Each structure stands twice: as structure tokens, then as C-alpha cells.
Amino acid sequence: MNITKNTFGELNSENVYSYSLENDHGMKVTCITLGCIITDIIVPDKNGNHENVVLGFDDIDSYLNDSPYFGTIVGRVAGRIGNAEFELDGKQYSLPKNENNNHLHGGPEAFDRKLWAAKEFQHDGEVGVEFSYCSPDGENGYPGNLTVHATYVLTNNNELKISYSATSDKKTLVNLTNHTYFNLSGNLKNDILSHKLQLKSNQFLELGENLLPTGEFLEVDNTPFDFRNSKAIKEAIEGNHQQIQIAGNGVDHPFLLNDHHNEEITLVEEQSGRKLTVETDEQSVVIYTSNMMDDSFEIRGTQARKYLGICLETQGLPDSIHFPHFSPCVLDVNEEYKTSTTYSFSVL
Template identity: 35%
Template sequence: MMMRKTMIAAALLAGTAASPALAADARRSDFGTLPDGRHVPAVTLTNAKGVSATVIALGAALQSLKMPDRAGKVADVQVGYDTLEGYATKPEFFGATVGRVANRVAKGRFTIDGRQYSTPVNNGPNSLHGGTKGFDKVLWQVVDTKNGPAASVTLRYVSPDGDMGYPGTLTTTATYSLDEQNQLTIAYTATTDKPTYVNISNHAYWNLAGPGAGAMGHVVTIPADRYTPTDASSIPLGRHARVAGTVFDFRRPTAVEDRVRDARDQQIVFGRGYDHNWVIGDRVTTDQHMMARVVEPVSGRGFELWSNQPGLQFYSGNFFDGTVAGKNGQLYRMGDAIVMEPQVFPDAMNQPGFPSIRLDPGQTYRNTMTYKLFVQKK
């Protein structure tokens, strides 16, 4: 058994291509039944390197991601729930697809072509992650699964015109794929029949140390020299600020715990830690670029996050208060996980200096993010 674990870890470190006989596969199962009788399917993607990812149709969410450490010990590095009940009753955005508009919308108000709209307020004075019933709280349809060099599952949700106050019927797909190079890719697309706003992301909570350990020792690199400071309710002020000389400078590898509680910075006080957008670029691009690199030094587990988006929301799990019992009955506390969300900047529809999140008929929205998993040698 120890030899097998060592071989799995070595394969993850090497990241070499698999032979056709070791192609990744996708297997469907039943994750549970909602109170209204609807079944919630789950699809588990597995490769030959000891990595597996389970996606559930409720919220098109990443429910589990298992990977070995440098000793070959496999652990689930996603914070969430073991069963459907938690996702249905206290979702907390665990692993979920968030939209139509991820992050915050100031006072839940916006304008399109001179007409004012509003979306439900659910985060202090603001709307967060699509409103009171965003994409994280709806049942998506599994429309396709594939085996092969990359195993995948595609889910679809049709958001009707007026859903959470947003105009236009929005048809959205979420495709999760896992290949033999240990790359987990989440690709979102959306089309609309009326002008609307779209800014979809994934809210996976990562703890690369595995269950029972905190995430503040994770070492983070973010290749950004600017971020968008916010007001006390976490709405951007509409300008960029330099990270140099501040607690927001992650251009060199830095442990989260080194500065996350530095109350001398008013922005840290506002967010109770990190809950801010880093400026990676000034527009959505065709190709992906690196957004962040994260390593947990004890286990050696890590990932590089690549996306085509201009912004990265880094959240340090500041609002876990020990009242949510998750996997294996663990009570999640402040700092037990971190979130990295590639997206356009928060409140972009109300900030004329930010990249646009408008989507018109005939256009296709795309957010493609790839977690390049690895195990770091000592």
C-alpha cells in the first residue's frame, strides 16, 4: 500500500501524460433528494494520478477534490458538506457556481440602457452572488459526461427573464474537466436574449492541508501590482491602489497568516481579513494567464490558477464562526479555508472605470479557469 501511495505522489509530481489505458473517467451517482422530490445527481471525475473531483448538480458545485500529498496520502482539499442536507439548508457558497453576477452589487441597483433594475439585497446593504436565490441555490441539469484524456461533466441552467431582477433569459453552461496532467478546468458560458449583466465565477473553498487543519499557513503568490480598495461594506471605491508597501503585496510568495490580521490597514478591518479584488489585467482575454499560485508547505499540495479574467477575488474565510458543521462534523472556523475567484471586478456595472460585464444578444460570455494541481518537493 505504501508503495502504491508513493507511486501516486510521484505521478502527481511528474504530471506526465497518461497512456490511453489510463484515461480519466466520469461516473454518475445520486447525491440525494431535495424536499420537493427532485434528485440531485453527482458526477465524479477521476484520473490515474490519484486525483478525483466530484461535482453536484445543486449549484453546479465542486463538492470534493481529492489529491495526494508528497507522501502519497490522499485528502479532500475542499471545504463543504458530506451530504446534500447542508448544501440545501445552509449552502455557504461551498464550491458553488455563483451568478448571474458574482461578488457584490452596490445597494442591489444597476442600470441598462437608461432603465433601472434592482436585485435582492442579501449582504448588508448590497447584493451578493446573484441575490437571495443565485445560481448556487438552483438545481442544474447534467447534460453531458465524457471519458477520455479529459473526463468531463457539463451542466446547464436556464435563468428566466427577470430572475433575481436581471433582464433577459440567460442560458448558462458549466463544464468541469479533469485531465491526466492534473488540471481541473471549470469553463462557464452564457448567452442571452436581452442586454443584461453577467459575471459568473466559482466559489471553491480550498484547504490544501486537508480536513482538520487551518489554511492560514498557505503560501500565496498573486502577480498583481494593484488592487481595488473598498468602502466599509466591501464595495470598490472605483479606483486602483498600488500593493507595494501594503499587506496586499503577494507578488512574492507570502503566507496568508503573515498579514491577514494586520489591523493597522483599514482595508483589512473592513473585510475582517482579505476579501478584495486584485487587478490582474484590464479586460477579459482570449487566452488564460496565471492568476495565483498557492502551496501548503507541510503537505506539499498546491495549485496554479489560470483564467481569462482580469480580476481575482481572494477571500480568506473571514466569516466562518464555528457554527457550521461540515465534512466529518468539523466546525468551520475563521481561516479554515481560502477562496480564489477569477472574475471581472466587483460592482462593475456601477463602476464606469472597470471592465464591462454587459452581455448582449449574439454574444457569448466565457470564464474559463484552470487549477493546475501539483505536489511540491521538499
């Protein structure tokens, strides 16, 4: 196993570094200090061909100007906060609005656009990078000086393990996720509509017209959102369900997970034979089928378009600060936010 450090580019006169983690089987994960972005995941198909299975760019400008959160850590709070405001211990907080009337993925110039400190390491059977960032009190409207760590570990079992931790000196909100777009066809040969998804989930969150949760948990039975048995993404989208239409003719919904660290999320692309298994301790996963992606930019020579990638965003429920019956995303002083997700790659 080995790790290679290179200069990826420059931001505000500071170097942006890339770290390429490689195991003994040729699986390779490359990430950069800008936003902890995963730029590449190289894995074999059923014939042993190694190809990239995530969406990303090769330069800083594209990430700053075109990226819909490709590969990044988003925070302090993933997803939308309605009306860009919340109340905590009787105090009202206003956040910047960066998606209509909402606050999305931590706001403008959030974790995805920060330069993180990085420390590489290597142990028996694994190699990794620990990223860290100190978010000052008041950044994007959030209270508390928040110290965040995100650690990426590659194992010899073709697993990418992502773990998060955070502490704050004031009560605040935290709900982190990684926003990688996966496409298992390899090097964007096809879109993700024929990918087959399976979820251990009986319920999903209903969304309103503004893509905010209504607070209602809906049963997946007899809906396009029933992925308890593996089915192609296009089957869900073709269902013409009202919730599919609301999300731009696709999926952009939180699913409650029935199980944890037990193959609760699987994604398969049969032509390449690649399989991705996701296991987490998080309560839910937001499945996003890139329905909002426009064609105004290119991704390494491929024209961007809808359904080119799928995000599997393991996290707490979005906008939970406004719904007492959701699990809270409140982090108290002297508490530690801690969660992890493992992405395992294999072939059929």
C-alpha cells in the same frame, strides 16, 4: 479515467445527482447538480496520501442551511451590487437585497440553489460534465432569458478546467465564478493561515465600509496585499492594515491580474507539499480568506471557523456596472459570454 454518477439527495422531489471524475493518477473531483457544487477534490500530498482539499458537505440540507457558497457557481453576477440596483440603457432595475443594503452573488435562490441539467462525457485524456441552466427573464430582477453552461473537465495532468458560456435574448449583466474554498492541508487538518499565496498583481481594489469597491485602484507596494513574492496568509492579516480590518480582519478583495494563463496565482501548503496553480483569462481574482465564517455549523465533523478555507474567485471586477472605468459585465443580445479557469494540482 472514469466517471461515476450517483444520487446525492433530493430537492423538491427531484433527484440531485453527483458525478465523480477520476483520472489515471487517482485525482478525483466530485460535483453535484445543485449549483454545480464541487463537493470534493481528492489529490495526493508529497507522501502519496490522497485527501480532500476543499470544504463541503455530504448532504443537501447542510448546503441549503449552512453553506457560505461552498464549491458553487455564483451568478448571474458574482460579488456585490451596491444598493441592489443598476441602470441599463436608461432603464432602472431593482434587485433583491440579501446582504444588508446590497445584492450579493446573484441574490436569494440564485444559481447556487438551482438544479442544473448535466451531461457527462469522456475523451482521450479527459473526463467531464457539462452543466446547463436557463435563467428566466426577471429572475432575481435581471432582464433577459439567460442560457448558461458551466463545464468541468479533469485531465490526466491533474488539472481541473472550468469553462463558462452564456447568451441572453435581452441585454443583461453576467459575471460568473466558482466559489470553492480550498484548504491544501488535506481533510481540514489545519487552517489556511500558513498557506503561502503568490499573485501576479500590482493593484487591488479599495473597499468601503460596506465591502463595496470605492472605485479606487490601490498599489500593493508596502501593503499586506503585496503577494508578488510568495508569503503566508497570516503575514497579510497580521499587518493590521485598515483594509484588512474592514473585511473582518482578513482579505476579501479583488486583485487585478498582470498576466493570464501563465501561473498567475499559486497557493502552497508546505507541510503536505501540495501546490495549486490557477490560470485564467479573467481580469481579476477575488481572494477571500473566510474571515466571515462563523462557528454555527460543522464541516464533516470539523467545527467551522474563520480562516478554514481560501477562495480564489476568478471573475470580472465586482460592482462594475456602477464604475465606468471598470471593465463592464454587460452581455448584449447576440453576444456570447465566455471565460475559463484552470486549477492545476502538484506537489513540491
